[in-house]
Structures are given as C-alpha cells and as structure tokens.
Amino acid sequence: xxxxxxxxxxxxxxxxxxxxxxxxxxxxxxxxxxxxxxxxxxxxxxxxxxxxxxxxxxxxxxxxxxxxxxxxxxxxxxxxxxxxxxxxxxxxxxxxxxxxxxxxxxxxxxxxxxxxxxxxxxxxxxxxxxxxxxxxxxxxxxxxxxxxxxxxxxxxxxxxxxxxxxxxxxxxxxxxxxxxxxxxxxxxxxxxxxxxxxxxxxxxxxxxxxxxxxxxxxxxxxxxxxxxxxxxxxxxxxxxxxxxxxxxxxxxxxxxxxxxxxxxxxxxxxxxxxxxxxxxxxxxxxxxxxxxxxxxxxxxxxxxxxxxxxxxxxxxxxxxxxxxxxxxxxxxxxxxxxxxxxxxxxxxxxxxxxx
Numbered sequence: 001x002x003x004x005x006x007x008x009x010x011x012x013x014x015x016x017x018x019x020x021x022x023x024x025x026x027x028x029x030x031x032x033x034x035x036x037x038x039x040x041x042x043x044x045x046x047x048x049x050x051x052x053x054x055x056x057x058x059x060x061x062x063x064x065x066x067x068x069x070x071x072x073x074x075x076x077x078x079x080x081x082x083x084x085x086x087x088x089x090x091x092x093x094x095x096x097x098x099x100x101x102x103x104x105x106x107x108x109x110x111x112x113x114x115x116x117x118x119x120x121x122x123x124x125x126x127x128x129x130x131x132x133x134x135x136x137x138x139x140x141x142x143x144x145x146x147x148x149x150x151x152x153x154x155x156x157x158x159x160x161x162x163x164x165x166x167x168x169x170x171x172x173x174x175x176x177x178x179x180x181x182x183x184x185x186x187x188x189x190x191x192x193x194x195x196x197x198x199x200x201x202x203x204x205x206x207x208x209x210x211x212x213x214x215x216x217x218x219x220x221x222x223x224x225x226x227x228x229x230x231x232x233x234x235x236x237x238x239x240x241x242x243x244x245x246x247x248x249x250x251x252x253x254x255x256x257x258x259x260x261x262x263x264x265x266x267x268x269x270x271x272x273x274x275x276x277x278x279x280x281x282x283x284x285x286x287x288x289x290x291x292x293x294x295x296x297x298x299x300x301x302x303x304x305x306x307x308x309x310x311x312x313x314x315x316x317x318x319x320x321x322x323x324x325x326x327x328x329x330x331x332x333x334x335x336x337x338x339x340x341x342x343x344x345x346x347x348x349x350x351x352x353x354x355x
Contacts, residue, residue: 005037005351008066010074014046019180019209020265021100024133024157025075028098031340037347042066049081049103049116056082063089071351072096073131076103076120083122090126094350097124098131101262101283102140106184121145129346131155133263136284153346157265158336162272163245164327167252172201173313176251176275178244178266179258180209181217181235186280186300188223189257193306195227200313204233204255205247248273252319253312259299261285267294271329276322278308293326 009029015022029039044062047055059078063085066072071094079086079095080103089095104117124130124145130152132138138154141147168174175194179185187206194204210217217235224233239247254270256279261267264285270277277294279285286296295312297304312319 005035005347006040006071007032007037007347008040008042008070008072010042010044010062010072010078012044012046012048012075012078014048015075015077020157020263021075021077023265024100025098027158027336028131028155028339028343031336032344032347035340035344037344044078048077049106050112051081056085060085060088063093066093068092070094071347073098073347076100079127080120080123081116083119083126086123086126090128094353095127096129096131096347096350097127099124099137099141099262100133101137101260102145105260105283106182127151128350129153131343131346133157134284134287136287137262153342155339155342156334157263157268158339159265159268159272159333160336162269163249164330165249165251165273165275167323168250171316172203173252173319174247174250175202175204175253175255175313176207176247176270177204177255178207178269179256180212181206181220182209182213183216184259186257186259187220189300189302189305190255191220191223191227191229191233193257193302193309194233195229196306197310197313198227198229200310202232202309202313205236206233207236207239207244207247210235210237248275251275253278255309256280256282256285257305258282258285264289268333271326272333274323274327274330276312276319276326278305278312280305291325293322293324293329295322 033039042062044059045055059082073096076097076099079097103120104113124147130147132154135154138152141152142149181187224230254275254277258280260283262284267277267279267285271293280297280299295308297308
C-alpha cells in the first residue's frame with residue numbers, strides 16, 4: 001500500500017528460542033509492527049554460525065530474491081558469518097544488522113573465533129546501520145570491527161512487567177541462572193564456586209539451551225557429577241514460559257559467572273522479579289548494573305565469587321537486604337517501547353534515503 005513501511009527480517013531456522021538474542025529480536029519486531037512496519041520474515045536454513053557450503057548457497061539465493069532497494073533487518077548470527085553474501089547484497093539493499101555481542105566472544109575455540117571475527121568484520125563493512133544493545137558493545141564495534149560511529153544505533157533491551165518473586169520461604173536458597181549453556185557463560189566457574197559451599201543450604205537451576213555446544217554441556221555435566229552435586233544442580237534446558245515463571249517465583253538469588261554479555265537481559269529480568277543478583281562484570285553488564293540489588297565480582301575470580309555466594313546463601317538477612325535493592329530497581333528498568341522507538345527512527349531515515 002502507498003506509504004507503507006516495509007521491512008524484511010532475516011533469521012535462521014536454528015536460532016535457539018528463549019535465548020536473549022531471540023527474545024530481543026522478537027520484542028523489537030513486535031514493537032516495530034506496532035509502529036506501522038509491515039514485516040516480511042525470511043528464514044534461512046539451519047546450520048549457523050558455521051553454515052555448510054549448501055546452507056551458504058541457499059542463504060545467498062534467499063538474499064538475491066529480495067527486491068532491490070529493500071530495507072532488510074538481519075540478525076548477526078546469519079549475516080555475520082556470510083561476508084560474501086553481505087558484499088553482494090550491500091550495494092543493492094539497505095542492510096541493517098542486529099549485533100548482540102561479537103560472535104567471536106561466544107567461545108567456539110581459538111581458531112574458529114578468529115575466523116568468525118574476520119568474517120563479521122568484513123560483513124559489517126557492507127551494512128548501512130548496526131543495531132546493538134549497549135554502549136559497551138558499540139565501543140567494541142567501533143574499535144575492534146571498524147564500524148563508523150554514525151552507523152551504530154544503541155537500542156537498550158526493555159523488560160516486561162513481572163510478578164514479584166516469593167522466594168523459597170525457607171532456609172535453603174533457591175538459585176537460578178538463565179542463559180544458553182555455552183562456553184561464554186562460564187557455568188563451570190559457577191559450579192566450582194558452589195562446590196566449595198556444599199555445607200550451605202542451596203539448590204541451583206541452570207535454565208537454557210543445551211544443544212548449541214554439546215561437548216561443553218557434556219563436560220559441565222561431568223564436572224557436576226565429579227563434585228557430587230547432581231542432586232543440587234539441575235540443567236533444565238529451555239523451559240516453557242509457565243515453568244520458567246514458577247522458577248523465577250521461587251528464586252532467592254540470580255547467579256552468573258559469564259565472561260561477557262552484550263547487555264545482560266537475564267539480569268534485568270531478575271531485577272524485574274525483585275530477585276537479587278550475584279554476577280561477574282561480564283562486559284556490558286557491569287556497566288549498568290551498579291551495586292543496588294547486586295554483588296559484582298571480577299571476571300574469572302573464583303574465590304571472590306565463592307565468597308559473595310557464601311555471604312548471601314548463608315544469611316537470609318543479607319539476602320533480604322539485597323532483595324530490597326532489587327525490588328527498588330524494578331521501577332527504573334527500561335521498556336521495550338524505547339528500543340522500538342530508537343530503531344524505528346533509524347529505519348525511517350534509511351527508508352527515506354532510498355528515494
């Protein structure tokens with residue numbers, strides 16, 4: 001229809017649901033639709049971020065089928081590892097890439113990480129704009145990936161309103177950690193820290209995808225078993241909303257040992273439930289969390305992490321104090337409408353520049 005705001009969105013079939021990246025894309029698209037964008041969804045074959053030659057060929061064909069001059073929003077998981085596709089599509093399409101954090105930081109291995117970094121750097125040369133989730137990631141894109149600052153748009157993730165967590169109601173502390181079980185999340189450090197606290201009353205649920213890094217998950221399960229913690233640490237995999245809501249409701253403490261976060265959406269989710277947090281600085285996360293409702297320790301600092309966990313697991317009074325801070329944080333959390341408004345404005349500019 002005349003004057004309609006038309007947008008294609010490209011993602012792969014194997015993008016894990018309920019991850020922070022998928023939720024960000026989903027919420028952003030919902031917000032853009034509410035602002036009048038007509039979104040055509042294009043799904044590439046499974047196989048990312050290490051696509052086979054056949055998947056690369058099919059993905060290239062999918063981009064070639066998009067009409068010249070189209071505005072195309074694409075997740076980095078796809079285009080970031082298809083620099084040849086970006087180079088071919090960039091001159092005739094208005095490509096906008098969503099970058100949650102550099103893919104090379106995911107922890108696929110040194111050789112693979114170097115190759116992914118090269119591919120993503122090259123792909124980013126051919127996009128008209130980059131949507132990212134934090135000032136920290138924006139700085140990394142400018143300094144390490146040579147993305148011009150005027151092409152970067154920071155759209156901070158929002159948080160939905162949530163019911164206040166009840167907690168365990170007893171002496172035992174219910175711990176929760178949400179995120180795909182991949183090397184970047186460093187769950188092994190968390191397990192090691194808790195192994196030194198076997199005399200304290202706690203239980204941990206690790207909620208997140210278990211298929212993206214199968215060998216890593218197997219090694220983590222073996223570590224849990226070796227420490228004799230199989231009855232206390234549960235890897236749930238991805239959960240339906242209702243089951244995850246029940247875990248949040250019963251949680252006393254959110255815990256993370258992540259090496260890097262592009263923003264830290266699960267931490268914001270914890271605050272939305274009024275659940276206090278123990279975490280590492282983890283890249284962008286440490287820049288916005290602050291001390292209210294959270295204890296932050298240095299990345300990779302086992303003893304510091306164990307000490308912080310011991311203090312809060314061992315003292316309901318300390319947990320209650322930190323919880324008051326987490327509850328207070330709920331009022332200042334950003335809404336998804338803000339992210340949609342920022343992206344909408346840049347997309348409008350790009351759409352206008354086509355004419």
